[in-house]
Amino acid sequence: MARIAYFGPEGTFTEQAARSLAAAGDELIPFETVQLALAAVRKGETDAACVPVENSVEGPVPATLDTLAEAEPLVAVAEALLPVHFSILARPGTTEINTVASHPHALAQVRLWIEAHLPGARPIAASSTAAAAVAVQAGEFDAAVCAPVAAEHYPLEVRATEVADVRDARTRFLLVSKPRQLPEPTGADRTSIVAAAANRTGALAELLTELASRGINLTRLDARPSKTNFGEYRFFIDFEGHIAEPRIGDAVAALRRRCRNVRFLGSHPRADGVRATVEPSAGNADFVDAAEWLAAVRRGEQA
Numbered sequence: 001m002a003r004i005a006y007f008g009p010e011g012t013f014t015e016q017a018a019r020s021l022a023a024a025g026d027e028l029i030p031f032e033t034v035q036l037a038l039a040a041v042r043k044g045e046t047d048a049a050c051v052p053v054e055n056s057v058e059g060p061v062p063a064t065l066d067t068l069a070e071a072e073p074l075v076a077v078a079e080a081l082l083p084v085h086f087s088i089l090a091r092p093g094t095t096e097i098n099t100v101a102s103h104p105h106a107l108a109q110v111r112l113w114i115e116a117h118l119p120g121a122r123p124i125a126a127s128s129t130a131a132a133a134v135a136v137q138a139g140e141f142d143a144a145v146c147a148p149v150a151a152e153h154y155p156l157e158v159r160a161t162e163v164a165d166v167r168d169a170r171t172r173f174l175l176v177s178k179p180r181q182l183p184e185p186t187g188a189d190r191t192s193i194v195a196a197a198a199n200r201t202g203a204l205a206e207l208l209t210e211l212a213s214r215g216i217n218l219t220r221l222d223a224r225p226s227k228t229n230f231g232e233y234r235f236f237i238d239f240e241g242h243i244a245e246p247r248i249g250d251a252v253a254a255l256r257r258r259c260r261n262v263r264f265l266g267s268h269p270r271a272d273g274v275r276a277t278v279e280p281s282a283g284n285a286d287f288v289d290a291a292e293w294l295a296a297v298r299r300g301e302q303a
């Protein structure tokens, strides 16, 4: 039985993601922020943490990226992908809605809906969608933009469902633990790293070329400030494949050579099951064959 921290409180999308990733009997423990959920794993209070990492409309979740890049290393061991549409919750009897609270990512995904259906209502940022429901229950704001499951946790009235400016929006969540034995490669995996490229002409292009020249397909590239030197960035790069594969290991070792700093953030099966595209002459067998040939040459056994 594992203890799993998640970005709470109860009723967030992240809780739903954590439930989909947990095994029977695992204990789920809510934390107010992404940083606190990840700190619980670092301190050994929990075995893992579930946090959001990217949304198909609003992009990356900065709190997750920055916290994974700093302090003791953590690795993603699994991921979940959830469809994202919202319910609007209010206290029973509320007639006028002047304030609408939610997580900034959620507010950004319903901006047009609020303009059309609650004109003049002021959007208020809350630490999560469910924290907004708690604040509405306490009478601080008039309505909350929440995950549909929040209606089961809080005594609020559902004023609208299926709210979303963009249909079929999705958020990807990670299950993160301290570095440990990696999940087995499946052929449909994702590897994540964060790299601090040297601050000189072409450094990012060189880094990406190491991946491109090995036929490795990127699934995400985000830049976040290093925080210490203005104008210096960390690059978060996700790509198809598993670090246990020769072609991926070769590329990650090359990045390690090229960059001031590379942190491995995990290799795990993709939630969407999409298999890696492998370019001609860039398959694992090609890398193994080339390494064996080189070893034979070095032994003086060239045919």
Ligand SMILES: O=C(O)C(=O)C[C@]1(C(=O)O)C=C[C@@H](O)C=C1
Pocket (backbone or CB within 6 Å): 007, 011, 012, 013, 014, 015, 052, 055, 061, 084, 103, 105, 106, 127, 128, 129, 130, 147, 171
């Ligand atoms: O507040 C929540 O319910 C969350 O799980 C966070 C979060 C996010 O960080 O993007 C997750 C999914 C939605 O896109 C909106 C908010």
